[in-house]
Amino acid sequence: MKEIILGVIKLAVLLYVAVCVLLYFLQEKLIFFPEKLSPDFRFRFQGPFQEISLKMPDRVQLNALLFTTDRPKGVIFYLHGNAGSLASWGEVAQVYTALHYDVFMLDYRGYGKSEGKISGQRQFYQDMQTAYDHLKTRYAEEDIVVLGYSIGTGPAAHVASVNKPGLLILQAPYYSLPDLMRHYFPFVPSVLLKYKFQTFQYLPQCAMPVVLFHGEQDEIIYYGSSLKLRERMKPSDTLITLAGQGHNGMSSNPAYLAALQQILQ
Secondary structure (H helix, E strand, O other): OHHHHHHHHHHHHHHHHHHHHHHHHOHHHHHOEEOEOOOOOOOOOOOOEEEEEEEOOOOOEEEEEEEOOOOOOEEEEEEOOOEEOHHHHHHHHHHHHOOOEEEEEEOOOOOEOOOOOOOOHHHHHHHHHHHHHHHHOOOOHHHEEEEEEHHHHHHHHHHHHOOOOOEEEEEOOOOOHHHHHHHHOOOOOHHHOOOOOOHHHHHHHOOOOEEEEEEOOOOOOOOHHHHHHHOOOOOOOEEEEEOOOOOOOHHHOHHHHHHHHHHHO
């Protein structure tokens, strides 16, 4: 009986190690869910916009859209979520152009028409910095609002922490990806994650005003993430809780829209 028990334990350990190895090498497929678009795909949105191709330091071309409005107050640098492409995310732009802000959206590597593939956190951050540097050639830096949603919140907080935009807005932010993993999958060692996206480390370095929005009923990124982030923010920064709001659909929430109008006026 003892030998059987030991054999079962060894098998369980081997299976656990095998699963951990598999998770390490497949983590991009578990975190990022891109929609690929053909190079000749034509975007169709209400209002004026232009398509932009940005060359990264390693010569990979990333696809972006710039939605414009008359006499803009500034520009929203919008870092979207982990699924889809600009073909769907572009619909969100009208929320901000209606408030007289231009909107710049970038498809991450492997998303939409963007080339390449995501392979590491440093690469991801460098891409966002290159896009930010491009924006600074078009707008005064104090007129840039960095806005991240879901997976985009960590990189948004990072780019804000090492630059000087006028404002940082995070929708449904996580404390960090290891924290999120521990919350939902405590049996998986968080050290396996190549993508830490440690929002909690970046916020104390953000000199600009910071506003967090989080749905109280968020089923993907638990609401407690923002409560913990609030402790890392400046006293003047703001956490706005959206009662009854889940993870998706925040941009059409009347409470979000009302608060956003006051923040961006």
